[in-house]
Amino acid sequence: MLAFAIALAVTAATPAATPTDPYLVQLVARARAGRLGEDRWWLRLGHWHRGLLGGWEAEPDGPDFYLSPRGKTDPQAELEATLAGFFAPEEKDPKVQHPQCRFPARLVFAVKRLGLDPSRLPRRECPRLAEWWERTRAQAVTLVFSSYYMNNPASAFGHTFLRLDRRIFAGPGEKLELIDLGVDYAATPDTSNALLYAFKGLAGLFRGDFSAKPYFYKVREYADFESRDLWEYELDLPPEAVAMLVAHVWELGSTWFHYFYLTENCSYEVLAALEAADPSLDLLDHVGKITIPADTVKALFRNPGLVKAVHYRPSARTVLERRVEGLRPGELEAVLALGDDPRAPLPAGLDDPGRARVLDAALDLVDVRAGKAIIRGDAAALARRQALLERRSAVALASPPLEVPPPPGGGPEHGHGSARAGLGGGASRQGGPFALLDWRLALHDLADPPAGFSPATQLEFLKTRVRWESRGAGGKLRLDEALLVSASSMTPLDRLDPRISFRVRAGAERVRDGGCSACVAGTFLAGGGGTVAAGPVALQVTGDLALQYAPDLQGLRGSGFRAGVGPTAVLRILGGGRAALLATAAWRWQPEARPDVTWDLSAVARLHLGSGSLFAEARRTPRADELLGGLYLFY
Amino acid sequence: MRTILALVALLAAGNASAAAYGSAGCGLGSMAFGSQPGGIQILAATTNGTSWNQTFGITSGTSNCGKTAFALQGTKVFIEGNKDALAKDAARGSGETIVALRNIASCQAPAEQVGSALQQNFGKLFPKADAPLEQVRDNVIHLLQSDKTLACTLG
Known part of the structure; x- marks a missing residue:
């Protein structure tokens, strides 16, 4: 703060600077001698990094960020141009700010690292910077x-x-x-x-x-x-x-x-x-x-x-959930009724705090359900909200502050590492024993440690699994899957704000139903449905559409394309933050393809240990039965 | 000490030159909102509308305010940007936006009293579901200015 003030509040009147101002010459010499152009602080102020070829390259792309024409790739040149800029005459164009005004942090750097004496700079007024400072x-x-x-x-x-x-x-x-x-x-x-x-x-x-x-x-x-x-x-x-x-x-x-x-x-x-x-x-x-x-x-x-x-x-949705928790028996019914009809009667015999409680929850309900419609000015949603607001304001009682505790798993700092690497092995009836490697760039799946994440959301990016099968001459390396993205939501369908669940998967996957002999097909899958949950148990059911292509697939009209539709059910049981069980059953009808029906049953169990998880999986498909296990490490 | 004085001098200089702009058009909000309803602005922010970002560009220097205009202008900006949340808190007679409003408008009365005044006058402040933003804003300002028991300091 003080250094900033020193650097900015140039008080003494100083002689007009020229390009050959001896003090400037002295500062530049000092900067060169001290190799300040490669000072870590200076590099950070200009956001320079080593480029691929070893030279410097700065990230800002607007030309105004540099006073030297070589500034983007030459931190020393930019430092010297900045020092010269501080001595520059007043800008003629009032829209252009003087370097002293444009680069106050660089000025502080020069004061602190180079010992620049701000009283020896020409004094320049910086009204816009002062406004920013004040703001x-x-x-x-x-x-x-x-x-x-x-x-x-x-x-x-x-x-x-x-x-x-x-x-x-x-x-x-x-x-x-x-x-x-x-x-x-x-x-x-x-x-x-x-x-x-x-x-x-x-x-x-x-x-x-x-x-x-x-x-x-x-x-x-x-x-x-x-x-x-x-x-x-x-x-x-x-x-x-x-x-x-x-x-x-x-x-x-x-x-x-x-x-x-x-x-x-x-x-x-x-x-x-x-x-x-x-x-x-x-x-x-x-x-x-x-x-x-x-x-x-x-x-x-x-x-x-x-x-x-x-x-x-807390978000509006979290606030609503907390309000609903604070309701007394029977009041939730009244809140839901008010959500549909703001003039619905309140439970008989409710005292003023009770009326306020119910109306407060109903207001939050309307905002969560119709927040976007309200913002867009939807007349019906606005009228419903207004009626509830008027009704609430008629209860002359201030709502007590609502305490919303943070989620038990804490914030993102408590989450597992974004990247995950896995090592394991198993055996399949068809391919015999195998070793497997698994890697994911980010971020979280439905069976990973839940702390710090939304327990209802899976988002995986760049997930790859390969296996090495020892059977046969010299063994062979096989790709199981290479997914660009795999996302799923298991938001429970509650009565407050029913939201659909969905799943999306895109990438390449091994075909395990005999549609081709051990080929990998490009896959895009999307589905929607609903989730019911009770405590640690959640069941998601979706209707899916899967599109697949591989040259060897026996698909539509003899092509390599096939489309499948059908349901998927996912059951998850969380054992606190320590364990998770995920069972999946999928069935799909694939018209005009061989086979015309496919299915996939799997179960995944995880045991979470600090920054790693033990995993065990069993899977059964028309042409593959396998068991595998191993260890994931998050980093 | 000298440095603190220098800082004060710097800020004072900033205010003096800014006063030339007058109170019209000062502050963030009058430029940000124009005649558009506030909700649309939040929508624009959500969708990263270009005009929004430019309006709040760091170099745009939108706060051309002298000290005296700050309370009134700041209050206006705040009401505009928080209309829906403020309506809810006003109906409830309490909440974070009321605490903030009381502070920006420099009211001497406690937040409970400001909240109670907003709640009692809800129908006047927020008369219709589709009341224009400017009307709601002026209604709230008028209440804060005219209810002497709240002892707000709005120019």
Whole structure:
């Protein structure tokens, strides 16, 4: 904070600078002698990394981020151009900001690492920077994790952003977070075509920008509109680092990046900004090549003492569930009736607290069920909500604060590692004994340790299993499956907000029903249905459509294509956080293909031990019976 | 000490130059919302609309506010951005948006009292399901200004 103030508040009048200002010459010489161009802090401030060919390459892609024409690939040239920029004459175009104003964090760096004396710089006014500074008034920094959101592929792994905290307290322990400033790095998609979206997102063809909005927009967007729980990680940063972050975000705000969905994504840039603000932090080293938002949260915890406190902000859906738990016998019926008809009668003999309780739950129910319709201005949904609001306001009683405990498994920092590797062996009736290798890039399946994840959601990305069969001359290596994505939701059909369950699988799988002799077929499967749950037991039933292709398949009209339709049932029993049992039965009719009926029965058992899980699986299909087991390691 | 003074001087300078913009058009909200209903804005944020991001670009310098305008303008922005949540909290007479509103509007009365006033006047503040955002906003502002027992400080 203080260094920032020193660097910015240039008080003494100084002689006009020229390109050959002796002080500038002296600073440049000092920077060269000290090899400051490769100083770790400087490299972080410019986001330079070693490129494939060994040279430096910076990530920001907007040209305004560089003062040297070679700045993107030459940190030393950029440092010298920055120093010269600080001495530059006043900008003629009022829209263009002076380098002192554009790069306040670099200025602090020069003061601290190079011993630049700010009073020897020409004084430049920075009204826009001052506005930004005033607008943030940051006292602390919080990293916010917005939970997994299956309805949008871009958010399926979660999302992270920063909150610049003003730390204004309304009362003891009652922090006013809504008016803090959220700082977000996000892509600006320019297509709604799903395939194009995926391609452009993976290839870095979208533009990513930093933006700042009051935190209440974030809460309304994520917690209310999308019903995603928010996890808030309050960071213990020294005041200097908080000020540096505000200054550096200002620098980043003037540029843009190519947004890479898997690597240089929201979570990556958020960590990079934190590292630039506090060079003592080590964050990105703890994240793999693929930046998974939950991993970036874990990276915070790898810096001891960095996370000061964890807060949980429940989503609209979680709030509703908590309200329903607080109802007395018989009141749920009234809440459901009000959800359909806001003028439905309340139970006879209910006192005012009871009426408030029932109406409060009904209001949350309407918001969860029809939140999107309300936002879009759907007249019927709005009228229903308004009637309930008026009815609630007529009960002249303030609702007591609703305490919503965080889920027992905790936040993403308690989740197992995103990547999983497995080693095991087994035997099949047809192929004899085999060894198997299994690997998955991310993230979670329905039988993995549930802590830190949504227990109702599976999302797997790049899952591969191969086996080596010893039978035959020299044995042989076989691919079991190579899946691009495998997703499934087991959201129980409750009476509050019935949501369908679905499954999607895309990739290549071994055909085990005799449709071809041991071939691997490209597969796309999609299905929808429902889940019923009671305690640790959940049963999901879906109707599926599977499309498969392999040259050897005996498919439709003699082609290699075949289509199958039929039901799948999945039964899961969770043994707390320690064990899981998953049984699956699928049946499909494949018109005009051979065989015209196929089926698949399997059971998976897991025992979770710290960062690994023991697994055992049994599977039966028309042409394969096998048993296998082994060990998974999460990392 | 010198550095703290320097910081204060810097911020004061910022305010002085910003005052030239006047109170019209200052703050985040008046630019963010225009004549569109607030809900659509949240939708736009959800779908990552381009105009939204640009509006809240870090260099856009939208908060051209002097100190005196901050409470009123900040209150307006807050009501606009939280209309649906505020309506619910107002009907309930309590909640996070009421605590925040009380603080932004610099009300001396406790949050319980602000909540109670919003609840009692719910029908006036949120008269219809499709009441325009600006109307709701002005209704709430009017209540905060006219109910002297709340002792809010809105210009």
